[in-house]
Amino acid sequence: MKAIVTVVGKDQKGIIAKVSNILFENSVNIIDISQTIMQDMFTMIMMIEFDSKDVSISDINDKLAVAEKEMGLSIHVQREEIFQSMHRI
Amino acid sequence: MINPFEIIETINMIDNENLDIRTITMGISLKSCADPDIDRVCEKVYNKITTYAKDLVKTGEDIEKQFGIPIINKRISVTPVATLVDALENPDIDKCVRIAKTLDKAAKAVGVNFIGGYSALVHKGFTNGERILIESIPQALSDTDIVCSSVNIGSTRAGINMDAVKRMGEIVKEAAELTKETQGFACAKLVVFCNAVEDNPFMAGAFLGEGEGECVINVGVSGPGVVKCALEKVKGADFGVVAETIKKTAFKITRMGQLVAQEASKRLGVPFGIVDLSLAPTPAVGDSVAYILEEMGLEKCGTHGTTAALALLNDAVKKGGVMASGYVGGLSGAFIPVSEDAGMIAAAECGALSLEKLEAMTCVCSVGLDMIAVPGDTTASTISAIIADEAAIGMINQKTTAVRIIPAPGLSEGDTVEFGGLLGTGPIMSVKPYSSEKFVSRGGRIPAPINSLKN
Numbered sequence: 001m002k003a004i005v006t007v008v009g010k011d012q013k014g015i016i017a018k019v020s021n022i023l024f025e026n027s028v029n030i031i032d033i034s035q036t037i038m039q040d041m042f043t044m045i046m047m048i049e050f051d052s053k054d055v056s057i058s059d060i061n062d063k064l065a066v067a068e069k070e071m072g073l074s075i076h077v078q079r080e081e082i083f084q085s086m087h088r089i
Numbered sequence: 090m091i092n093p094f095e096i097i098e099t100i101n102m103i104d105n106e107n108l109d110i111r112t113i114t115m116g117i118s119l120k121s122c123a124d125p126d127i128d129r130v131c132e133k134v135y136n137k138i139t140t141y142a143k144d145l146v147k148t149g150e151d152i153e154k155q156f157g158i159p160i161i162n163k164r165i166s167v168t169p170v171a172t173l174v175d176a177l178e179n180p181d182i183d184k185c186v187r188i189a190k191t192l193d194k195a196a197k198a199v200g201v202n203f204i205g206g207y208s209a210l211v212h213k214g215f216t217n218g219e220r221i222l223i224e225s226i227p228q229a230l231s232d233t234d235i236v237c238s239s240v241n242i243g244s245t246r247a248g249i250n251m252d253a254v255k256r257m258g259e260i261v262k263e264a265a266e267l268t269k270e271t272q273g274f275a276c277a278k279l280v281v282f283c284n285a286v287e288d289n290p291f292m293a294g295a296f297l298g299e300g301e302g303e304c305v306i307n308v309g310v311s312g313p314g315v316v317k318c319a320l321e322k323v324k325g326a327d328f329g330v331v332a333e334t335i336k337k338t339a340f341k342i343t344r345m346g347q348l349v350a351q352e353a354s355k356r357l358g359v360p361f362g363i364v365d366l367s368l369a370p371t372p373a374v375g376d377s378v379a380y381i382l383e384e385m386g387l388e389k390c391g392t393h394g395t396t397a398a399l400a401l402l403n404d405a406v407k408k409g410g411v412m413a414s415g416y417v418g419g420l421s422g423a424f425i426p427v428s429e430d431a432g433m434i435a436a437a438e439c440g441a442l443s444l445e446k447l448e449a450m451t452c453v454c455s456v457g458l459d460m461i462a463v464p465g466d467t468t469a470s471t472i473s474a475i476i477a478d479e480a481a482i483g484m485i486n487q488k489t490t491a492v493r494i495i496p497a498p499g500l501s502e503g504d505t506v507e508f509g510g511l512l513g514t515g516p517i518m519s520v521k522p523y524s525s526e527k528f529v530s531r532g533g534r535i536p537a538p539i540n541s542l543k544n
Binding site for chain 1: 155
């Protein structure tokens with residue numbers, strides 16, 4: 001299954017390290033990553049792939065919630081279809 | 090890779106602008122539950138609902154988690170219960186109320202927050218069962234928590250059943266009196282329709298119509314906050330730009346609805362019916378239809394120009410939404426429930442929004458006089474006359490209109506009713522002090538208008 005992870009927050013050391021480490025620990029593969037500063041906020045968008053037999057989106061969300069809290073970020077994990085369907089015909 | 094700006098736009102809509110799926114409503118036909126024996130009816134109804142809808146709430150929650158879009162309500166609509174009452178042996182009010190209680194129990198067992206369809210369609214006349222069901226509505230609504238009722242009293246094709254209009258005014262009053270400790274809460278669960286639609290997923294008026302299948306998934310989207318925020322970016326632009334902006338936003342909102350509807354339908358193994366592209370407000374700040382109208386340049390919702398602004402909004406929502414979904418249906422348009430919309434509440438409180446203006450607005454919005462609290466001493470005939478006025482607008486303009494009015498016992502103009510939750514808070518609005526008694530008492534039917542003769 002593919003999903004999109006978005007990380008938004010104040011730029012600081014170790015955001016990518018922290019998030020990608022959590023994903024690695026949960027057997028999630030990162031297939032694309034982009035980062036930018038949008039409206040003064042660090043914004044990172046990752047496309048991830050994982051086997052839904054091993055881990056679910058809610059599990060990943062729960063695991064990332066730790067980083068979210070620790071580093072004061074806002075992290076979402078959502079299936080990619082939501083973005084595809086909203087912006088593409 | 091998907092454009093990061095689009096991803097952030099979607100997340101912003103959900104996190105900051107209150108974009109949500111307002112409801113996934115499962116329509117369940119109860120036609121197979123008809124039986125002369127009331128015990129058998131209740132047993133069949135309970136078993137059917139708890140079987141068909143057993144995974145509805147969980148599926149909704151799973152979709153919510155996976156897609157990251159809030160799905161606020163999971164609900165059930167059923168075949169108008171009058172159909173079951175007609176099949177009963179010696180039907181009476183107690184038996185009707187037993188069916189209502191069964192619906193309540195079944196809905197609670199599967200965890201939905203409302204069940205609609207304690208209904209009768211009497212736009213041309215009453216069957217015996219329909220008559221008894223209508224008589225039982227006040228008791229049924231006061232004895233249950235989450236059962237919603239609706240009665241269709243008119244249509245463009247049939248005209249207006251004025252006997253039903255008269256009785257419904259009295260029923261609304263009785264329902265208010267029976268629930269006077271909760272300020273007439275039962276009336277918030279009772280809708281009187283003209284041109285009721287068969288696939289409406291929104292409460293309190295949802296029921297599964299005669300032409301519908303065994304089981305169906307209908308989805309209602311929402312997002313007044315998203316439209317308001319989009320309009321903030323085009324301040325001062327002309328109406329062409331305003332309409333285009335609303336269309337584009339409505340398209341995006343509806344795409345979410347379509348996605349969720351298809352996913353829910355697939356997971357539950359139930360056919361997808363329609364997406365209802367309505368802008369449904371909630372009392373939450375930033376989730377108001379009135380604020381959209383004010384964003385267009387009106388100082389307060391209800392002032393002169395409000396009807397034009399609402400007409401543009403309602404039309405642009407449909408134009409934007411219709412291409413985003415394969416099947417659009419339900420009520421589709423902008424809702425203007427007073428007590429459920431922070432901007433409407435404020436407008437009514439300061440006197441900018443009156444019942445008369447709301448009536449004009451209902452000519453161009455999706456439904457009608459919705460969640461309006463009036464003084465407790467408003468007479469049944471005045472309520473009937475308000476219903477008749479709304480039904481006339483619906484009948485002539487070939488659109489759905491509805492009245493959900495609460496004559497709050499013991500309260501008068503200047504007071505406030507508080508229902509809490511999605512049903513919100515509303516100031517008591519004034520009604521005309523002059524009588525409509527003799528008009529309402531005439532009875533009979535208002536004939537179908539000339540524009541119904543299309544064949």
